Amino acid sequence: MRILVIDQIGLSLDFIMRCKDCGHEVRAWFAPREDGKRNDIADGFVTKVSDWRAAMGWADLIVLTDNSSLMKALAPYHKKGYPIFGPNAAGAELELNRQKGQDVFKRAGIKVMDSVEFNDYDKAKDYVQRNMLRYVSKPNGDVDKALSYVSKSPRDMVLMLDRWKVENPQNQGFILQQFRAGIEMAVGGWFGPKGWSRHFLENFEFKKLMPGDSGPNTGEQGTVMRYTEKSKLADKLLLPLTAHLHSIDYRGYFDMAAIIDEDGVPWPLEATSRPGWPCRIIQDALHVGDPAQWMLDLLHGEDTLEVLDEIAVGVVISIPDYPFTKYTGRDTTGYPVYGTERLATEDIHLCEVKMGQAPNERDGKIVYEKMPVTAGDYVCIATGTDYSVTGAQMRAKRAIKKIEIPNSPGWRDDIGERLKAQIPELQDMGYADGWKY
Template sequence: MKILVIDPSALALDFCLRSMSEGAQVRWFIRNKPEGQITVGDGLVQKVQHWEQHMNWADLVFLPDNAVYMADLDKWAQRGYPVYGANNFTAQWELDRQVGMDVLAAHDVKLMEGETFHSYDKAIAYVKSTMGRYVSKPFGDADRSLSYVSKGPADMVYMLEKWKRTGKRVPGFILQKFQPGIEMAVGAWVGPHGFASPWCENFEHKKLMVDDCGPNTGEMGTVVYYTEKSKLADKVLAPLEDYLVRAGHMGFVDVAVIIDDKGVPWPLEFTMRPGWPIFNIQQQLHRSTASWMLESL
């Protein structure tokens, strides 16, 4: 099997190496940064400079990310090329959090209170007027430091004013009302006929140290397992199956939630791509690294 990995952020070295160990030929595209070439995986995997020139070569085109090239890749997928990943439409469920919340609401999934903003001043005025405790989540591939769980309205206002003062730019962000509870997520792999795997329940751990001590990180680790039955999936993911098929989504979809003390799940966000580091853990659970992707196409 010939696999082209279009990986702008250089996330999929492990996937490439696993695929090669199973006999696949792999070509890996990484988007270099203005300050210079990314050296991750040098000497381990064949790298290519222009992914478009290798589309005809590939049996499978794997997308580890969904932030760039999506409109161009949609055109290739529409021409019948074996692209395994999100499309431009379903990527927006994650990149624009309000779009994702609208999708859930349209399928009768209960949502917590939240407002979308494109201005720090308007967000500050909103928090001052409501005096609520909020969680801030940025849109798109933004600075992770803009994700913040406030301790109260004064704390949230302080952070918003700090981001404004230091020039933190973001295409938009959502303020969701703080909901105490347990954070959990459920996902599944999607093929052209619907969900193509058992449910994948998972728990992220974001604090730097054990026992939830220390500052938040992007993610320190994840507990993952597959299960044939999931009450959480029945409530927040199964209702979307037909819509995911009609939308042409391929690959992983995941909904993260807060579960309150009454057992009610309140959605936080979508992930419309392989998650990191969850995908590295999932690979250890899969029977093969990539052949099942090609079969699902």
Template sequence: MRILAIDVGSNCLDWLMRCQQWGHQVRWYDKPRPDGTDRHAGEGLVPKIRDYDELRRKWLGWADLIYTPDNVSYLEMLEPFRRIGYPIYGCNLAAVEWELDREIGQKVMEECGMRIIPGKTFRDYDSAIAYVKKEGKAFVSKPSGDGERAMSYVANSAADMVYMLGRWNKIDKYRRAAKQDGFILQEKIDGIEMAVGGFFGPDGWSRGWVENWENKKLMNGDLGVNTGEMGTTVRVVRQSKLADEVLKPATEHLKKIGYVGYVDVNCMIPTDGKGPFPLEWTMRDGWPIRHNLTALIEGDPAQWMKDKLDGRDTLHIRMDEVCISVLMALPDFPYSKITNKELCGIPIYGAEDMEHLHFSEVMLGTAPREVNGKVVDLPGPVTAGDYVLIATGTGETITGARRSAYSAIKKVKIPNSPFYRTDIGVGRLKKQLPDLQRMGYAKGLSY
């Protein structure tokens, strides 16, 4: 099969490498960095396309499967091709609104009969500040659109929220983002955070519900700044109470918009037993959760995706097995303001275990390596950015999966202070699991 990936941030290098191992021909277009420079991830590992016009002119028609691992770019360009039957697996224009326009996403949830958190949309901070002062409550702020993720904030009090809104109001790019895309303030709901996802296509949902728990903060104990995600605990199950409540009700809406791909809903589950509050849609693959799923999917990594486009469920995934993923990054992640020149070419040692390791911003390069007691310059994996690789581990229990993932990542050595969290799968999940199971969620999951 001929496979084309149209990426926006070096997400799917690992998947493409595995497709190559299965004998597929692959091509990768990886959107340039914000400063206009090329991304070097994958150089020497998979064939890359550099020219955007050539991508449209030549490679779209070449591919038997076109994979879009994100939903922030190129959807408008791809939509006409999608409508005339090009084999595009991933988010479309209708679905992206569910995720990026918070107001639309909440409306869809309400139409599906879900329990909605009260909220209000704003496009300027002064009005939002006045609203919070009047209500006198703690709120959660979430941006619409794909910009300024720093505007996602969970306040501890009304005063806390007023301060953050005032702070953002002093920063030009935040004011512009608020005016252009808006943001929503929702009441802060106490409860347990848990998500569930699934693969959807013309034939409906694939077998297996992806119950998952993200760790978004940079540091152990959920301290520090928000990142995309530092690691995830995943378990694919045949029956899921949470899927019954927040995924299955969306079936007809998803069919109506012709969606093909992964859908995930993050929820807050209060302990009052009245059901979850869905927080947001994720209408795309998540990272590194996609690496968790790669570790659990059996067989050809791409054929089941092509089959899903054709309305056939051929996904074979290991059920009831726990998978832990752990991100290894370099400074200055998650800010990513250091230049390519400073982050490219750092040698990666001890990364031979490709069953458990998944490359992201990695390329082939020459660096000092030790052979038979001598240091010589040899080709091998080197860094191509600050989001370096992900380790995954599986097991019948969370403890077993953690042992496997951390055993793999501890073998990797990189100069220049690599870091990762050491508490993925424990911490708050361990404390909250008994309450979840008392309410009928996460059945069978154990330590």
């Protein structure tokens, strides 16, 4: 099969390598870096194209990695029926325009939290001060994760609004939702012209940089997941959206995160109408067989995806100054990723990596060899699978020990641990059926 990967964010290398290992011919387009320079991620691993449009007619399957850009440019290709596996503009709006997403959920019969949309920080501050409640703020668009905030009280919500007014005056709008206590859990699925794949992905994200869920929000520092054909959360959050997703001709992965309160009511937080990262990479640890054929089959109305009946734990491995490199300007390229020569498509999944020259030891001497080296600070994902969370966690930790990266690599060593208490609570309410800690 001829596969074109259109990568707006630079995290498709692992998928590319898996496809090539299965004999597929792969070409890839990577969006330029934020400074406008050429993106060197995946150099030496795949044939790159400078113009994705010129390769559209060549491909049997076109895979998109994100919904933050190119949606308008890709719209004519969606309309003409190109084999695109990934989000479209209408699907992206459900995530990037948060109030629009909440309105669609509500019309589908899903209970939603009251939310108010703002474009003015002072008006939002007045709203908080009038009500004196605890709020969660979430921005529209593809923006810095630091603009999402879960307040502890009205006072720190007002503080953050004051700071954002100075630091981010040109905001794209944001919503305030009243805070609800509960357990955060998500469920996603693969959607094609015949509807959902039979496999739903229940998952738990660990968003903070440091163990104990402390430090800055990176979006997703690690994830625990399991496929199931029977999901109470999918019944409540995904299936009601089936008609809407058909109406907008959505194709690809769609995920809903929710807070499940003490009464067992799931309150949707947000939709992810795209592959999540590193979620998408960790999913491949559970997929059986060809990494791409099932995607083309789903576009043709056939559900051929086969998965392991196990739990997967995935852990992000990064190097300094992650997650602030774009602010500090530190050069994070050229550090060797030792130990990945044979492991890159097993339990170590390369991300911001390219082929380069680095010193290695051979027969008691130091020689410079061609090997994987870093092309950014988000280096790779380590995964482990097992029938329990602890077993999968242990395997992921063993995978981390197989590689060596200079420049002080970091990762969280507690991904999955909070589920020890949460899984029994969820199961008492009928959720997380089949999960074992």
